[in-house]
Amino acid sequence: xxxxxxxxxxxxxxxxxxxxxxxMEIHLCERCAREKEEFDITFxxxxxxxxxxxxxxxxxxxxxxxxxxxxxxxxxxxxxxxAQFCQIGRLGCSSCFAAFGAKLQPLLxxxxxxxxxxxxxxxxxxxxxxxxxDLERLKxxxxxxxxxxEFEEAAKIRDRIRALEKDLEQGGKRT
Amino acid sequence: xxxxxxxxxxWMDGNGPEADTVISSRVRVARNIEGIPFPxxxxxxxxxxxxxxxxxxxxxxxxxxxxFCYQRIAEMSRQEKQVLVEKHLISPFxxxxxxxxxxxxxxxxxxxxxxxxxxHLRIQAILPGLQLEEAWxxxxxxxxxxxxxxxxxxxxxxxxLTACPTNVGTGLxxxxxxxxxxxxxTNKINRLLGxxxxxxxxxxxxxxxxxxxxxxxxxxxxxxxLGLPEEEILRNLYGITRQIIEQEQQARQALLNSSRIxxxxxxxxxxxxxxxxxxxxxxxxxxxLSDVRLGxxxxxxxxxxxxxxxxxxxxxxxxxxxxxxxxxxxxxxxxLERPLQIRNKLSRFKEAV
Ligand SMILES: [Zn+2]
Ligand SMILES: [Zn+2]
Numbered sequence: 001x002x003x004x005x006x007x008x009x010x011x012x013x014x015x016x017x018x019x020x021x022x023x024m025e026i027h028l029c030e031r032c033a034r035e036k037e038e039f040d041i042t043f044x045x046x047x048x049x050x051x052x053x054x055x056x057x058x059x060x061x062x063x064x065x066x067x068x069x070x071x072x073x074x075x076x077x078x079x080x081x082x083a084q085f086c087q088i089g090r091l092g093c094s095s096c097f098a099a100f101g102a103k104l105q106p107l108l109x110x111x112x113x114x115x116x117x118x119x120x121x122x123x124x125x126x127x128x129x130x131x132x133x134d135l136e137r138l139k140x141x142x143x144x145x146x147x148x149x150e151f152e153e154a155a156k157i158r159d160r161i162r163a164l165e166k167d168l169e170q171g172g173k174r175t
Numbered sequence: 176x177x178x179x180x181x182x183x184x185x186w187m188d189g190n191g192p193e194a195d196t197v198i199s200s201r202v203r204v205a206r207n208i209e210g211i212p213f214p215x216x217x218x219x220x221x222x223x224x225x226x227x228x229x230x231x232x233x234x235x236x237x238x239x240x241x242x243f244c245y246q247r248i249a250e251m252s253r254q255e256k257q258v259l260v261e262k263h264l265i266s267p268f269x270x271x272x273x274x275x276x277x278x279x280x281x282x283x284x285x286x287x288x289x290x291x292x293x294x295h296l297r298i299q300a301i302l303p304g305l306q307l308e309e310a311w312x313x314x315x316x317x318x319x320x321x322x323x324x325x326x327x328x329x330x331x332x333x334x335x336l337t338a339c340p341t342n343v344g345t346g347l348x349x350x351x352x353x354x355x356x357x358x359x360x361t362n363k364i365n366r367l368l369g370x371x372x373x374x375x376x377x378x379x380x381x382x383x384x385x386x387x388x389x390x391x392x393x394x395x396x397x398x399x400x401l402g403l404p405e406e407e408i409l410r411n412l413y414g415i416t417r418q419i420i421e422q423e424q425q426a427r428q429a430l431l432n433s434s435r436i437x438x439x440x441x442x443x444x445x446x447x448x449x450x451x452x453x454x455x456x457x458x459x460x461x462x463x464l465s466d467v468r469l470g471x472x473x474x475x476x477x478x479x480x481x482x483x484x485x486x487x488x489x490x491x492x493x494x495x496x497x498x499x500x501x502x503x504x505x506x507x508x509x510x511l512e513r514p515l516q517i518r519n520k521l522s523r524f525k526e527a528v
Contacts, residue, residue: 108340
């Protein structure tokens with residue numbers, strides 16, 4: 001087994017560590033182990049996500065033909081293939097997200113329980129996003145109003161939706 | 176100059192809230208620049224461009240960054256890098272990033288901005304005690320400043336885009352470093368570890384040869400970065416941390432009630448060894464410091480302070496020892512140097528025996 005630190009020397013020192021509540025072993029060569037003497041537990045360990053991603057390619061697809069096709073999906077910007085991503089567990093650039101889109105979603109759901117960001121956004125993206133979120137919410141409210149036969153209310157909401165949609169066309173600025 | 180590398184990090188003050196169980200709180204956000212591949216796939220020109228963009232931003236908002244110093248990893252000595260790692264200011268990952276890795280470090284060492292780590296930018300704040308919200312405010316402030324001139328890779332659905340899928344979304348990793356001697360001594364820690372991973376928190380500690388966590392130090396951090404707003408991620412971790420603190424305090428009280436003299440004996444013995452031993456491994460030092468810390472927190476040992484205990488946690492580590500000694504030391508030499516430096520620090524204090 002190769003040292004997980006330098007990736008060169010033979011690993012002959014095993015160190016047990018808790019990662020995510022489980023005991024895990026880290027394999028190091030003598031030199032690296034000596035250099036470290038102890039691990040820094042403040043930072044996340046840079047362990048590869050092999051276990052996590054290993055089955056990903058197989059799991060997501062039904063037929064082996066589909067599997068081959070999925071593996072060949074390539075990011076047009078950085079040329080990373082989906083198969084490479086599954087191997088190293090790292091995306092290559094921001095365009096990978098669009099390129100692997102449908103394949104990536106289930107993975108993100110599995111890691112985070114969700115595949116939709118609802119936190120901070122850079123200011124320049126914020127306005128447009130907030131408007132879109134408002135729109136989604138209003139559309140839902142409108143449906144609820146219709147279901148409850150509150151048509152007057154529904155009409156009011158519809159007008160607000162139209163106004164927001166107009167804003168959005170004009171660059172996301174709220175009027 | 177040499178001394179300046181020491182003992183300035185704000186987290187070592189030891190005066191934050193809940194300082195008797197929480198050593199430090201740390202928050203970092205991961206950010207990338209749109210149009211440039213993530214560092215591991217980027218060319219040298221591209222990672223150099225990342226450095227330039229950050230440098231330009233810093234120059235543009237000079238007032239905000241006047242307290243920062245910019246250091247290229249390639250221009251630092253091995254020891255200097257390692258000291259920053261030992262003080263938790265840069266990651267081991269960045270310390271190996273010789274090409275275009277760099278760090279922007281605020282003078283009080285509470286904020287560090289890591290450049291060309293796994294992501295283009297990692298903005299981190301680390302404060303003493305339980306101060307997650309405050310650490311987030313710090314990191315968030317610099318994130319806002321950088322965002323003004325840097326076009327972040329951001330997706331409406333996925334949020335901030337990062338090299339590793341485990342960071343996507345908020346890019347936020349918050350963690351607390353806890354000292355839990357009583358929970359560990361009374362073997363209650365394992366149940367706690369299990370429970371924490373059930374609620375989406377990651378726990379890390381360090382095992383020695385047996386099953387002991389070295390120095391009774393455990394780090395708890397959030398795992399989920401996507402689908403929750405930052406405030407909620409922080410609130411969850413804060414809430415769980417409070418519960419762990421509560422349990423640790425109960426376990427400490429129980430220890431005091433059932434075996435006060437044993438606890439006192441253990442703490443005083445540890446202090447005795449720190450004062451008089453002549454050979455000491457870092458693992459032994461970590462354990463002794465934990466025993467002394469517990470004695471201090473329980474009011475058994477007085478005359479010390481938490482700043483000293485935190486400083487000792489750092490100076491016993493390899494690079495700091497070598498820097499203090501002013502030369503490269505082998506493991507065996509370090510085991511001789513360590514008690515020397517510990518004595519040196521302790522000599523300024525007079526415990527009431
Ligand atoms: Zn090695
Ligand atoms: Zn890509």
